[in-house]
Amino acid sequence: MILSRSLLLLLLGGSASFASSLAVYQDQTIYTTMPKENYIGFAQGIKAKCEGNAVPLSTLSSCPEGKRLCKLLSTVKNSEQELRVVQSNIKVLNQLISLPKPTSFDAANFIETARQVGEEQAKLSQKEAMLNKEVMIKQRDFQKQAPTRQALQTVKTCKKALELTIPRGYIFFSTNYEADIEGKEITVIQNLSIVNRSGIDIETDRAMFYYRSAHQYVNPLHFNPWIVSKYVPVPKRVYKSKKMMNGKEVMLDMAMMAEESVAGSQQPTAPVASYEDAREYKIKDLTLPSTGVPLDVQVLQWKAPLECEVRAYPYANSKAFHVCSFKPKFQIDSNKWKIKEGEKVINENATGGVLSWEILSLYHSGRRYKDPA
Numbered sequence: 001m002i003l004s005r006s007l008l009l010l011l012l013g014g015s016a017s018f019a020s021s022l023a024v025y026q027d028q029t030i031y032t033t034m035p036k037e038n039y040i041g042f043a044q045g046i047k048a049k050c051e052g053n054a055v056p057l058s059t060l061s062s063c064p065e066g067k068r069l070c071k072l073l074s075t076v077k078n079s080e081q082e083l084r085v086v087q088s089n090i091k092v093l094n095q096l097i098s099l100p101k102p103t104s105f106d107a108a109n110f111i112e113t114a115r116q117v118g119e120e121q122a123k124l125s126q127k128e129a130m131l132n133k134e135v136m137i138k139q140r141d142f143q144k145q146a147p148t149r150q151a152l153q154t155v156k157t158c159k160k161a162l163e164l165t166i167p168r169g170y171i172f173f174s175t176n177y178e179a180d181i182e183g184k185e186i187t188v189i190q191n192l193s194i195v196n197r198s199g200i201d202i203e204t205d206r207a208m209f210y211y212r213s214a215h216q217y218v219n220p221l222h223f224n225p226w227i228v229s230k231y232v233p234v235p236k237r238v239y240k241s242k243k244m245m246n247g248k249e250v251m252l253d254m255a256m257m258a259e260e261s262v263a264g265s266q267q268p269t270a271p272v273a274s275y276e277d278a279r280e281y282k283i284k285d286l287t288l289p290s291t292g293v294p295l296d297v298q299v300l301q302w303k304a305p306l307e308c309e310v311r312a313y314p315y316a317n318s319k320a321f322h323v324c325s326f327k328p329k330f331q332i333d334s335n336k337w338k339i340k341e342g343e344k345v346i347n348e349n350a351t352g353g354v355l356s357w358e359i360l361s362l363y364h365s366g367r368r369y370k371d372p373a
Contacts, residue, residue, distance in 0.1 A: 022207040022286065024173055024194075025214040029166040031202060038153040040164065041290065042069055042146035042199030047165040050158035060151040068201060068289065069146055076138045083131040090124045093117070144292035146199035170198035171288075173209050175299075175333045179324075179350075180340045186306040186326050190299045190333075192273060192281055197292040207286040211279035211333065273297045278331040302329045 020033040039060065040048070048055040063070035097117060142149070147170065154162070173194045180187040192209060196202060273283045281299055288295060308324040339347045 019205040020203065022202060022204040022288070023214070024171055024207070024209045025212065026210070027168050027213045027215075029171040029198070030214065031164045031166060031200065031204070032161050033164075033204070034160075035154070035158055035162045037064075038155075038157055039064055039067065040152045040154065040200060041067075042073075042148050042151050043164075043166065043170075044147040044199065045167045046152070046198075046200075048154055048158075049163040049165075050154075050156070051160045055158060055162070056155040057152050058155050060153050063151045069142075069199065070151065072142055072145070073149060076135070076142050079131065079135045079138055083128070083135050086124055086128050086131060090121075090128065093120060093124065145197055145290050147197070148199065164200070166198050166200070171196050171202075176296075177332070177334060177337045178340065179337050180342070181306065181308075181324065181346075182342070184306050185303055186324065187301065187303050188328075189301045190275075190330075192283070192297045192299055193294045194288060194297065195292060195294050196288045196290045199290050201290055202286070202288040204286050204288070205284065207283045207288070208276075209281045209283075273299045275300050275330060279333055300330060304329060 023030045173192055176191050178189040276282050283297055304326040306324055306326045310320050311323050312320045335351055337350045339350045
């Protein structure tokens with residue numbers, strides 16, 4: 001068998017074209033990458049696979065100096081060491097003070113010694129308090145970025161794609177919305193807020209985010225009895241309406257019109273982040289270090305006609321509410337909104353509620369409601 005030139009190039013260059021990927025679910029995260037070394041990060045409870053086979057993990061005795069989290073942990077340990085030195089000096093000084101006093105008493109010498117000891121105690125006490133605060137801040141900062149102080153590595157070098165399964169709670173995301181109201185039009189911006197505190201600095205070509213579990217259980221269907229029959233296709237029913245135009249009868253295919261309206265409502269996706277489907281998002285070329293700080297990425301921006309009015313619910317609340325309703329162009333995944341009017345922020349945390357299958361309303365408090373009675 002003779003292979004074509006293009007097929008040979010594809011087979012030989014398959015490993016070079018590997019793209020790393022990240023899939024964030026509600027119950028776990030799967031990170032697939034081509035490792036350059038055995039070092040993984042300061043992770044906890046993770047599982048590793050190489051070519052489908054489980055790879056054992058072990059703790060590193062010394063952390064690589066060039067890694068970001070290793071440098072951060074080194075500063076924490078240096079501050080802790082400096083604090084221990086000061087505490088040791090305080091202990092030694094207290095032991096010196098408690099030593100037996102000489103039988104001959106020199107008042108001037110005793111006073112001078114007491115003054116020097118007091119000054120040294122004050123300096124050490126002040127330095128201890130300062131270092132205690134510094135160590136506590138650095139420890140909290142590191143704990144926010146990594147769940148453990150033990151760096152992990154793979155026992156065997158993986159020359160192929162390494163798949164890391166990260167437990168729930170270490171990498172997570174949420175959606176938030178901004179609504180800019182201008183007259184009778186609203187501009188909606190949807191953002192993804194992503195947090196990584198897994199202890200693994202992630203760089204990936206393609207990241208997917210899902211509002212569902214990684215392994216969804218599907219109930220099996222049981223048929224009793226099994227009936228096999230010849231399939232006869234049913235002709236598609238087409239609804240048509242008639243319109244008169246210039247004395248001529250024009251037939252309009254309603255199904256085609258519906259397809260065209262759906263296609264016309266799709267908006268161009270952003271160059272980096274994109275809305276793939278309801279509660280499903282994709283980001284290309286994502287750099288996600290394990291800092292514990294939210295990374296906000298814009299996903300969508302679209303406009304819609306807006307209708308606003310003031311409503312009062314005197315038996316439920318003493319405030320009047322501005323209610324603005326519009327028809328969303330995409331599925332809404334969060335009921336917490338930030339409402340602006342140009343540069344002015346009206347409400348940082350407004351509530352959105354679905355009145356019907358197609359209309360969404362934003363509620364935010366305005367003036368106080370006064371009962372006329």
